[in-house]
Amino acid sequence: MASHGIKDQVAIVGMGCTRFGEHWDKSADDLLVDASEEAFASAGVAKDDVDAYWLGTAMSGMSGMALARPLQLQNKPVSRVENFCATGSEALRGAAYAVASGAYDTAMAIGVEKVKDSGYQGLVGAGKTPTDGTGRTLTAAAMFAMCVPAYAKRYGVDAEEMREVLAHISAKNHYNGARNPRAQFRREVSTETICASPLMAGDLRVYDCSGVADGSAAAVVVRAEDAHKYTDSPLYIKALSFVAGNCSGNADPDYDYTSFPEIEAAAADAYAQAGVTDPRREIAMAEVHDCFTPAELLIMEDLGFAERGTAWKEVLAGTFDLHGEIPVNPDGGLKSFGHPVGASGLRMMFEAWLQLRHQAPEERQITTDRSIGLTHNLGGYPGEMVSFIGLVSPELG
Amino acid sequence: MRGIISAGGYVPYRRLDRSEIAAFFGSGGGRGTRSVAAYDEDTTTMGVEAARFALQGAPAGTEPRSLWFATANPAYLEKTNATTIHAALRLDQSSPAIDTGGAVRSGVGSLRAALDSREPVLVVSADLRGGLPTSTDEAAGGDGASAFLVGDDDTAPVIAELVGAASATEEFVDRWRTPGDANVKQWEERFGETKYVPLGEQAWNAALKAAELTPEQVDRLIMAGTHARAIRSLTRRLGVAQEAVVDDLAATVGNTGTAHAGLLLAAALETAEPGQVIAVVSLVDGADVLVFRATDAVASYASARPVAAQVENSGVLPYSRFLSWRRVVTVDPPRRPEPDRISAAVAGRTRDWKYAFVGSRDESTGALHLPPARVSREGGAIDEMERAPMSDVPGTIATFTIDRIAYSPSPPIVFAVVDFDGGGRLPIELTDVEADELTIGNRVEMTFRKLFTADGIHNYFWKARPIRTDR
Numbered sequence: 001m002a003s004h005g006i007k008d009q010v011a012i013v014g015m016g017c018t019r020f021g022e023h024w025d026k027s028a029d030d031l032l033v034d035a036s037e038e039a040f041a042s043a044g045v046a047k048d049d050v051d052a053y054w055l056g057t058a059m060s061g062m063s064g065m066a067l068a069r070p071l072q073l074q075n076k077p078v079s080r081v082e083n084f085c086a087t088g089s090e091a092l093r094g095a096a097y098a099v100a101s102g103a104y105d106t107a108m109a110i111g112v113e114k115v116k117d118s119g120y121q122g123l124v125g126a127g128k129t130p131t132d133g134t135g136r137t138l139t140a141a142a143m144f145a146m147c148v149p150a151y152a153k154r155y156g157v158d159a160e161e162m163r164e165v166l167a168h169i170s171a172k173n174h175y176n177g178a179r180n181p182r183a184q185f186r187r188e189v190s191t192e193t194i195c196a197s198p199l200m201a202g203d204l205r206v207y208d209c210s211g212v213a214d215g216s217a218a219a220v221v222v223r224a225e226d227a228h229k230y231t232d233s234p235l236y237i238k239a240l241s242f243v244a245g246n247c248s249g250n251a252d253p254d255y256d257y258t259s260f261p262e263i264e265a266a267a268a269d270a271y272a273q274a275g276v277t278d279p280r281r282e283i284a285m286a287e288v289h290d291c292f293t294p295a296e297l298l299i300m301e302d303l304g305f306a307e308r309g310t311a312w313k314e315v316l317a318g319t320f321d322l323h324g325e326i327p328v329n330p331d332g333g334l335k336s337f338g339h340p341v342g343a344s345g346l347r348m349m350f351e352a353w354l355q356l357r358h359q360a361p362e363e364r365q366i367t368t369d370r371s372i373g374l375t376h377n378l379g380g381y382p383g384e385m386v387s388f389i390g391l392v393s394p395e396l397g
Numbered sequence: 398m399r400g401i402i403s404a405g406g407y408v409p410y411r412r413l414d415r416s417e418i419a420a421f422f423g424s425g426g427g428r429g430t431r432s433v434a435a436y437d438e439d440t441t442t443m444g445v446e447a448a449r450f451a452l453q454g455a456p457a458g459t460e461p462r463s464l465w466f467a468t469a470n471p472a473y474l475e476k477t478n479a480t481t482i483h484a485a486l487r488l489d490q491s492s493p494a495i496d497t498g499g500a501v502r503s504g505v506g507s508l509r510a511a512l513d514s515r516e517p518v519l520v521v522s523a524d525l526r527g528g529l530p531t532s533t534d535e536a537a538g539g540d541g542a543s544a545f546l547v548g549d550d551d552t553a554p555v556i557a558e559l560v561g562a563a564s565a566t567e568e569f570v571d572r573w574r575t576p577g578d579a580n581v582k583q584w585e586e587r588f589g590e591t592k593y594v595p596l597g598e599q600a601w602n603a604a605l606k607a608a609e610l611t612p613e614q615v616d617r618l619i620m621a622g623t624h625a626r627a628i629r630s631l632t633r634r635l636g637v638a639q640e641a642v643v644d645d646l647a648a649t650v651g652n653t654g655t656a657h658a659g660l661l662l663a664a665a666l667e668t669a670e671p672g673q674v675i676a677v678v679s680l681v682d683g684a685d686v687l688v689f690r691a692t693d694a695v696a697s698y699a700s701a702r703p704v705a706a707q708v709e710n711s712g713v714l715p716y717s718r719f720l721s722w723r724r725v726v727t728v729d730p731p732r733r734p735e736p737d738r739i740s741a742a743v744a745g746r747t748r749d750w751k752y753a754f755v756g757s758r759d760e761s762t763g764a765l766h767l768p769p770a771r772v773s774r775e776g777g778a779i780d781e782m783e784r785a786p787m788s789d790v791p792g793t794i795a796t797f798t799i800d801r802i803a804y805s806p807s808p809p810i811v812f813a814v815v816d817f818d819g820g821g822r823l824p825i826e827l828t829d830v831e832a833d834e835l836t837i838g839n840r841v842e843m844t845f846r847k848l849f850t851a852d853g854i855h856n857y858f859w860k861a862r863p864i865r866t867d868r
Contacts, residue, residue: 130740133856142800
């Protein structure tokens with residue numbers, strides 16, 4: 001019994017990603033066509049060349065037919081998957097493991113979400129499961145807001161410093177997003193503006209929360225040994241890890257809202273699969289799930305980028321800025337992209353695809369001698385979440 | 398000996414200052430305050446709270462064999478409301494739960510019927526009183542509930558024995574409301590007064606005669622009813638000293654209608670001394686008089702939650718919020734979806750959790766699971782759980798937040814992670830709380846509330862609220 005991973009067995013050979021934003025004139029079908037067309041072209045394949053498909057969507061379609069119909073796939077296996085906010089990454093896991101198993105030569109992972117059609121603020125849950133009405137009805141913003149006083153109290157950070165830390169994370173991601181034509185928000189935002197924006201929940205302000213956007217992203221994966229048939233610069237999968245939490249944080253008085261144990265566990269598994277022993281010194285860049293600014297803060301510690309209780313100082317020191325030691329969310333993150341649930345994980349991988357292969361626009365291309373990129377999703381809330389971590393590199397071994 | 402074994406009165410936390418009504422409309426209102434049920438309370442939830450206090454005040458293990466619930470403002474018609482209270486209290490399945498409501502008189506009427514019955518009966522009354530803005534009913538009304546465990550002293554010690562009772566009934570139209578109408582209409586006052594006063598005297602004399610008492614022997618006189626003028630007139634004619642008339646709570650709580658005679662009686666029992674005679678006179682569509690004598694057992698009786706303490710510990714409710722809670726005005730809701738109706742099937746399966754707040758506890762590790770689980774979080778044992786009733790267990794706030802954007806009938810939602818005394822945790826909504834008064838470490842208790850209503854189905858569950866009154 002062990003988590004062996006599929007290090008260097010599968011490669012990404014093509015990717016596509018739509019602009020994220022308010023696509024009032026495009027349906028989920030349109031976005032799927034756009035992202036898949038770009039990915040097919042990137043890999044130099046046609047839809048019939050792809051043997052199997054994994055569609056990630058939380059609320060924009062049911063069953064594999066939600067992809068087979070708009071793309072007019074003829075007799076192809078399509079799996080529709082959902083795993084909260086890690087849905088896009090879940091699609092990649094399915095496609096990559098299918099290729100690694102030898103079942104298929106070529107597979108596509110594609111994620112999409114059409115969020116703006118709901119007519120509500122924020123994300124609206126997909127589930128219509130009948131319930132007894134005793135479940136919590138809070139917004140995600142409120143749930144993550146509970147981490148702010150908890151972290152501040154545990155590590156002796158005063159309220160003003162904490163605000164400054166959160167504002168730095170938000171400003172950093174908007175700075176990066178301003179340099180990304182695919183982002184929903186392409187404007188730098190000052191910390192003053194961030195700190196003066198309206199309160200949403202707890203201490204979280206509008207600019208501490210990610211946006212809401214429609215979008216789609218896709219990847220074509222093949223066996224590693226076949227990768228150079230498709231591209232001169234493939235991206236090899238080093239690790240894919242996933243943890244579905246048992247929701248113990250809701251019931252266990254020892255959980256203190258200053259960490260996300262599910263992320264810590266997923267990171268340990270991913271690093272073991274890839275042979276990473278010192279993430280702070282080995283990871284080139286990370287795309288993490290900055291749904292709310294305190295989430296990004298805690299994630300830095302859960303991923304081992306900072307010692308417990310120190311991430312707030314590292315944030316202020318610029319460690320995770322675009323040209324810091326480990327650039328985090330160089331594409332602008334959920335802050336700048338919004339969060340079309342099914343697409344976000346693959347959008348993150350798209351940035352790794354660009355950055356690690358030195359194809360990002362000059363104004364946000366990172367410079368590093370490291371080769372491993374990390375993508376991360378969480379889905380759920382403090383105390384009850386799923387977590388995905390992917391590690392990729394342009395280098396084998 | 399048959400009488401009252403224990404009592405519970407419930408006064409909601411919020412008070413409306415009556416002067417705010419005239420300040421806003423230019424008329425109406427008056428002096429003092431009235432109690433206001435929170436947006437998440439109805440007569441059923443208030444009845445649950447009063448009934449919990451009554452049972453907590455009874456000797457351990459004293460179980461009613463029947464539950465009767467009276468209200469003029471039922472949360473449901475057609476469907477019985479008493480079954481919700483029955484579920485919240487985890488009464489035995491073989492005990493009937495019956496609504497006796499519709500009219501205000503059913504409150505005192507049910508108490509009298511229970512006193513005439515044989516088995517231990519839990520009699521619960523609750524009311525939500527109001528009227529059109531600036532009306533007397535709006536200002537003088539109050540919200541609240543009362544409950545009595547009635548039985549014979551072979552069940553548990555009786556603290557107040559019924560020594561006499563009488564009624565007088567006559568058909569006349571004084572106050573009325575047809576189904577579907579929100580507000581009560583009233584005939585001109587003098588007509589009612591001329592009807593009520595003689596009926597009251599008739600019942601009073603008959604009750605005293607049955608009790609073999611004279612008016613001078615009455616130590617505490619409780620006057621209640623729906624006709625304030627008739628009550629004042631009658632009080633002067635009963636031959637009881639003015640000092641013996643108990644505070645009718647008009648200045649602080651208001652007239653809680655169906656619940657009111659019971660609320661005043663519960664309050665009187667909290668300070669009663671052995672041998673004292675307590676008379677209850679209620680003028681609602683006739684007159685009902687109940688005469689009790691406090692027994693020696695009253696000396697050792699301690700109310701689970703004295704009415705006086707609840708009257709004392711209150712929070713101000715602005716008139717604007719009162720109007721919105723009573724749906725007189727509709728304020729702009731958050732741009733979030735309203736909740737779906739609950740599933741009757743799921744709620745039926747989880748009724749001990751949903752209505753009675755019963756979790757499960759791992760028999761070997763002691764780990765508490767809220768909601769109840771089959772597989773333990775620690776150790777992995779399966780189906781080795783005992784039931785863990787948590788509704789009476791206080792807790793402490795581990796962390797909390799204010800949600801300004803989530804859907805709520807009264808935003809913002811105040812939400813906290815609560816760690817229960819003796820172990821166990823649940824993230825849960827708070828109520829009866831100001832958003833800016835909380836700190837980590839605050840103590841909270843559980844209270845039965847209505848989360849929302851969808852498709853006409855009320856979604857009842859528990860919330861936590863700051864502990865403000867001594868237990």
